[in-house]
Amino acid sequence: MAQHVDLNGIGSAPPAPPAPAVQPIRLDASEVAGIGRKIAGAISQVVLGKPEVVRLAVICMLTEGHLLIEDVPGTGKTSLAKALAKSVSAAVSRVQFTPDLMPSDVTGVSIYDRQTGKFEFRPGPVFANIIVADEINRASPKTQSALLECMEERQVTVDGTTYALARPFLVLATQNPVEMEGTYPLPEAQRDRFLARTSIGYPDAASEVAMLAGRDHSDPLDDLVPVTDGPTVAALIDAVSTIHLAPELRQYIVEVVGATRAIPEVRLGGSPRAVLHLARAAKAAAALDGRGYVVPDDIQRLAAPVLAHRLLLTVEAHAAHRSAEEIIRVLLGRLRVPRGGRV
The missing domain is CATH 1.10.8.80 (Magnesium chelatase subunit I, C-Terminal domain)
Incomplete structure (x- = not known):
């Protein structure tokens, strides 16, 4: 019987048969509502007393539309973005936008490999399902523009080569509208790529008391467990398009x-x-x-x-x-x- 030999001449096991094709998940409106309530419930464990804000965040996820969270410091902008990201078992990356951040720090860079004599592409943080772009207006317009192609076309072009991004792909960006020193306002072209903008606002007294009681010993984000996964979110997006x-x-x-x-x-x-x-x-x-x-x-x-x-x-x-x-x-x-x- 012939033996399978690899490139180095070392014997290897016969190749495994191809895996069966994964059947796409199909959902109807009632199933979308049920999963949507689970996602909203998970986020509400972290963001207390803001059901309309949570609902808008879930709507953005169901449409694969990007969300801009704009509010004063300390109101939970980053917590909302992290809670939405953590409610889904998918690839999540967080980028802290700073004035010295370069476009290649976001999209990735090609590095020369001396052993192969070729350039190797090192993917950046945008190669994930959910991107948390914290304080997005602190980066320069040059770096902000690196997200334009990603947000609209779900792809990245580096050194003339185009790379498709994973699905679902969602950008959750935060910015502070009060502290303007050292910031760069988002250009109109980028603001237009966000499906929605929301402001969280201050919680009511009861929610603040509950927040104090719930964070004595642990952070609710640490206790948050995913309630769905990436393929299911993709199915939710497909189901919404049929409404x-x-x-x-x-x-x-x-x-x-x-x-x-x-x-x-x-x-x-x-x-x-x-x-x-x-x-x-x-x-x-x-x-x-x-x-x-x-x-x-x-x-x-x-x-x-x-x-x-x-x-x-x-x-x-x-x-x-x-x-x-x-x-x-x-x-x-x-x-x-x-x-x-x-x-």
């Missing part, structure tokens, strides 16, 4: 985003990407509620988180202390709301 969005609701989304471009107080309104993001977020919200179809309320509840960070207000609007969220609320009150959503 029905009626033609009149599609038109409504286009009208909402289009109206932001015609407001005198806004210099830059929502982009076509904002239309896509608002539709995906509404589908995820419907799935979390166990529905196979979107209703107008899904769109209205998510309009501000999805659109506000994309709007550039005029100097006059800033002088009048108008906020993007307030402008969107007024806009929604002026537009006719379609009925239904099933057909």
Whole structure:
């Protein structure tokens, strides 16, 4: 009987038969709602008294949309990002953005191997399922731009070679809107790539008391165990994409985003990407509620988180202390709301 020989002439065992193909996981809206509640419950063990913030974080995960967490120090921005990442058994990497961080520190670098005489690519932290980008506005615009291709195209190009990123791929970025010294504001192109922006805010008194009681001896993050895995999250994303969005609701989304471009107080309104993001977020919200179809309320509840960070207000609007969220609320009150959503 012939013996299998490797390149070094040493005998080896016969090659193992190919593994059977893994069947893709298929889920319906009710199953998405159940798994979504488990993820939200796990995050709520760490982020107390903020159900709407937790829900938005889960919506971003279900749409593979990136989340920008913007708030003052000490409110739990990094804890929210870490809790969402730890609730899923998948590859997670954390990058502390600093002024001296280089693009290659994020995407990876090609290193010359003297033994082989070839360049070898060393992957950076973006080659994971969930990226926690802490204090993203502390890095230079050059380094921030290294994430542009990753966030939109789910790929990295280094030295002319393109590498696909794993699925799911989600960026959870935090930034402090108050301490501006030594920071670089995110460019509009990058802000537009985030599906939503959220602010956690201060907890109520009862939640702060519970926080004190729960952290006497241990950190809730250390006790958090994953409630799902990467393949299941990929199946959740596929299931959300099948949620029905009626033609009149599609038109409504286009009208909402289009109206932001015609407001005198806004210099830059929502982009076509904002239309896509608002539709995906509404589908995820419907799935979390166990529905196979979107209703107008899904769109209205998510309009501000999805659109506000994309709007550039005029100097006059800033002088009048108008906020993007307030402008969107007024806009929604002026537009006719379609009925239904099933057909």
